[in-house]
Amino acid sequence: MGTGDADNTKGLSPRQQKYFATARASLEKETGRTMDEWVAIARTCPETKTMTRIAWMKEHHGLGMNRANMVMSAAFPTGAGWDQPETLRAQVWSDPAATAIFEAIERAAAALPDVVTGQRKAFTGFSRNFQFASAKPAKGGQVVLGLAVPPDADPRLTPAKAEGWSERLKSKLTLTSPADLDAKLVALIRQAWEAS
Template sequence: MAETKPQGLTEQQQKWFASVQANLERETGKTLEEWVEIVRRECKETRPKARTDWLKATYGVGQNRAATILSVAFPSDMGWDDADGLRKALWTDPASTAILEAVEAAVAEFDGLVTGQRKAFTAWSRKAQFAALKPAKGGQAVLGLAVATDASPRLSEPRNEGWSDRLKAKLVLTAAADVDDEVRALLRAAWERS
């Protein structure tokens, strides 16, 4: 049975991901293979979020275990292990993509940088995730940072962003030029803490 795992993980994140898979049977009473058989047989949902919601509601399986089970039960052409495909599908607006490229340039020289592409955002880590960026309507992007909101008056608290809980502040970027000296300093501060 083919298992997938995200690309662009730190060593700590790789260990955590492996532990979710390794502990699945001990914590749920079923092996990954048994869960895959159950989901393929019983789940009538076709959308990924609906499948996750079904597995959580029907069997009480948590988000991370559900993602592990579903990534094997319903592998797609653009799974967690297809960073290029995920990036291309996510970053379709040229203005948002320009912001992404400005943030990438700002973090490019950070020692130990690990870039992780997810379905809904692009993340940067060292030992732990320190920043994430997701596109927003109108050619904008939302930057999450592992710093306190009082680090800058431009920052606000994130709400249901979908990235790591470590990212305690967010900043809406409206153009690539918004990635200025202050944003570069905030990225460095977040990186240093990771």
């Protein structure tokens, strides 16, 4: 856990906390419906999967992606949401080999000031003002590390496309052991943090 995690049970940076509070507060003002009214509408959705429910809300009720996701999350809680980061973490990092790699990444990120660790359903993000790194498990006990640095910052990096984390993370690489987290990679994590 980073120094920014002390009183942050949801793993959101101050900027992210403000964004979500503003999004929720503006929902009624901009749509004319309260969150409770949107939740009632969402529960009429015939779809059963998260992304198809969100698409349904967008198509049939005109909500954008973030608001549709916010409403569907309130209507259909999964049981292990942002309010339960330890439960999410245990689910995401269940493979011992991947967990060992992740913990090495986490130590490197947490050594930097004001880092907020945000546990999500499929990855762990690291933020200061903005997300600067994310780690997610991959098959075979590996970990994909996304960084907010350009892919040409290191020959091991490739462009990060369609990973499901922040669009700020422009590059990625796959780590196969904790030893892959060498001094150059730690420096790249710092570089990403400095830009955040």
